[in-house]
Amino acid sequence: MAPPPRSGPGRGRKGPVKGGAKKKTFFRRRKVCRFTAEHIEYVDYKDVKLLQQYILERAKILPRRISGNSARHQRMVQAAIKRARHLALLPFTTD
Amino acid sequence: MRTYELAIVADPRLSDEEMVALTDETKQLITARGGEVVREESWGKRKLAYPIRKLSEGRYVFLHLQMEPKSAGLFPEVELRLKQNDKVLRFLTVRTDLDLKRATNRAKPGQPVRTFSMIDDSAPREAVEEETV
Numbered sequence: 044m045a046p047p048p049r050s051g052p053g054r055g056r057k058g059p060v061k062g063g064a065k066k067k068t069f070f071r072r073r074k075v076c077r078f079t080a081e082h083i084e085y086v087d088y089k090d091v092k093l094l095q096q097y098i099l100e101r102a103k104i105l106p107r108r109i110s111g112n113s114a115r116h117q118r119m120v121q122a123a124i125k126r127a128r129h130l131a132l133l134p135f136t137t138d
Numbered sequence: 139m140r141t142y143e144l145a146i147v148a149d150p151r152l153s154d155e156e157m158v159a160l161t162d163e164t165k166q167l168i169t170a171r172g173g174e175v176v177r178e179e180s181w182g183k184r185k186l187a188y189p190i191r192k193l194s195e196g197r198y199v200f201l202h203l204q205m206e207p208k209s210a211g212l213f214p215e216v217e218l219r220l221k222q223n224d225k226v227l228r229f230l231t232v233r234t235d236l237d238l239k240r241a242t243n244r245a246k247p248g249q250p251v252r253t254f255s256m257i258d259d260s261a262p263r264e265a266v267e268e269e270t271v
Contacts, residue, residue: 082245082246084240084241084242084244084245085237085238085241088232089145089200126230126232128187129228129230130145130147130198130228130230131147131186131187131188131190131196131227131228132187133187134187134188135187135188
């Protein structure tokens, strides 16, 4: 699974926690919607190679909380994957 | 003007001629009812992601269509024919003009509409956007 790009605005709530001396500090990279970053406005169901990056091993659709996709783009990806599945371009599941 | 995409997955055992015959037949049905086939995209034989009717391959064709709204009534007929044709494993019609229009509106002025395929240049699938919006 391809991780979202490292670039993008790094500001926001999920930075390292400063100051808290005893508390463990978590470094959580801020997730960025790849489609927003790249100004992608249309997701095509024929782009199998790219859609494959948005399905998990068992061919489930990669959830938004992992991929960081914006809601709008996640919907586009979701629709594209479902169309591709119908045409047997992508699997429904793997056994 | 509306644009559509009609994808057909056909039996891999068809010969090239039979495949042409099948697409021509479909195209005729469309043009006879006022549709226009703008572009045809053939992927040839391709492995299916899962078996359909115990077949593991399919022949893929994509027809890019254009028509006035009143001609859209041809789809029930075309789809019925495809459904009844046992050489056709799967088909899918998608209306694309609305999505493309939205995409064009959102794109930065003066810049082409960026589609999914443009994310990564290591995967150069042909860009599938028509400027017919």
